[in-house]
Amino acid sequence: MNPIYLDHAATTPMRAEVLEAMLPYFTEKFGNPSSLHAFGRETRIALSRSRDRLAALIGCSPSELLFTSGGTESDNSALFGAAAQYGTSKKHVITTQVEHHAVLHACGQLERSGYEVTYLPVDETGQVRMEELAAAVRDDTFLISVMYGNNEVGTIQPIARIGELARERGIVFHVDAVQALGLLPIDLSALPVDLMSFSAHKIYGPKGVGALYVSKSVTIPPYLVGGSQERKRRAGTENVAGIVGFAKAAELAIESQADSRRHTELLRQEMIQTFTRDLEAGAFVVNGHPTDVLPHILNVSFPGTDTETMLMSLDLDGIAAASGSACTSGSLELSHVLRAMRLQEDVMRSAIRFSFGFTQNIEQIRTAAQKAATISRRIRNKI
Structure with a gap:
């Protein structure tokens, strides 16, 4: 793996x-x-x-x-x-x-x-x-x-x-x-x-x-x-x-700013498209501004799951993601950012931050998204 x-x-x-x-x-x-x-x-x-x-x-x-x-x-x-x-x-x-x-x-x-x-x-x-x-x-x-x-x-x-x-x-x-x-x-x-x-x-x-x-x-x-x-x-x-x-x-x-921006935007879009294809409507929510957004960050919620279980399952599957700031993600406190945005409770409690880099490729992101979608379905269906 x-x-x-x-x-x-x-x-x-x-x-x-x-x-x-x-x-x-x-x-x-x-x-x-x-x-x-x-x-x-x-x-x-x-x-x-x-x-x-x-x-x-x-x-x-x-x-x-x-x-x-x-x-x-x-x-x-x-x-x-x-x-x-x-x-x-x-x-x-x-x-x-x-x-x-x-x-x-x-x-x-x-x-x-x-x-x-x-x-x-x-x-x-x-x-x-x-x-x-x-x-x-x-x-x-x-x-x-x-x-x-x-x-x-x-x-x-x-x-x-x-x-x-x-x-x-x-x-x-x-x-x-x-x-x-x-x-x-x-x-x-x-x-x-x-x-x-x-x-x-x-x-x-x-x-x-x-x-x-x-x-x-x-x-x-x-x-x-x-x-x-x-x-x-x-x-x-x-x-x-x-x-x-x-x-x-x-x-x-x-x-390399222009190239890095284009590349991370492509990776971000690929992950969203994979979730759209592999998950039913309402099974994931993208958090943050739809256009005024850093190209390398994608914050996604999977209602019906919880952040801790998702992160542990992703890690076991070889995918490193986070729940928010690296300075606080070691704790189980709900993100102050999501609270300030006044999102629904199940959206806040199931949020995952994926963030991308220039060394990655589309295939890696597609694989990660597919695994995340599978984990989300498994947790929601309690398989």
Whole structure:
């Protein structure tokens, strides 16, 4: 049995080219980039080149890129940094009910520190309503944080429109773009965004490294202190090998973005078509926006089954899928994203997230879908 990995939204396998670029910085090029001698200068040059390359790919200045340990730290740094920038002069944050927990838990921490947070509801497709966002803005609102594309259902938010509203009202705008990088266009020279979070391991790069775009118009104090690294914005010796790998992964992902998008869209459509062919009407439901959706994510419910049984059965059949965010899928809690979308109970309790990658082919997806359909029928009929 050849296993089929359908959990690319959780993490991706590292590309061979990325590993090749990283390897020298684990061995002969080991210097600390803060050291003044030749060993340090060598890694500092690699660090600068990686920053320059990533900045050019996403349309910002190298000085606006802050390297972090991943998406969670980037999100936390953005929210806590924006709060610290305004001190006690403004105390209101707007976010949505469907954000990643790296944002939601950070907002909870802000609330415990005396801030007020508005958690915007979403419609049944997972999108925010612009009129509700506009109505939520207050005189003391200093930050809006909305993800680009949802990690569970794939719904894409109207980032440009939200950013324009934020600019008009003088509000800092943060975007979690962890799932969007490499699949959706990102040009920070044109997007009305002040802070944007990224992670390398979602784009076939290494785990443990990410980045935060910090516009020159925003000044955030360091989240980690104890050194002058990253222009005194993030203390700690830089993960040089990881950063080199991140830049290489981003280069490959963005250069092949159009092809990757087309390919994953084909895989997504093939799975839907197979379910349509192999299951009776009403036996599966696609969750999320019908058109404004990340091409590599498909969230499907199989009413009459339950998520845990489906996932265990899929795994036994060699298919790796998920129930939602990789940070919470180890628990049996119902997805906060699906709850926010106010779906029917049997739809929420039978949801599976399939997420695709560039290394897969139509035949693998068809096989996986056929097996999933068979498992669904077996569970519903209690065979």
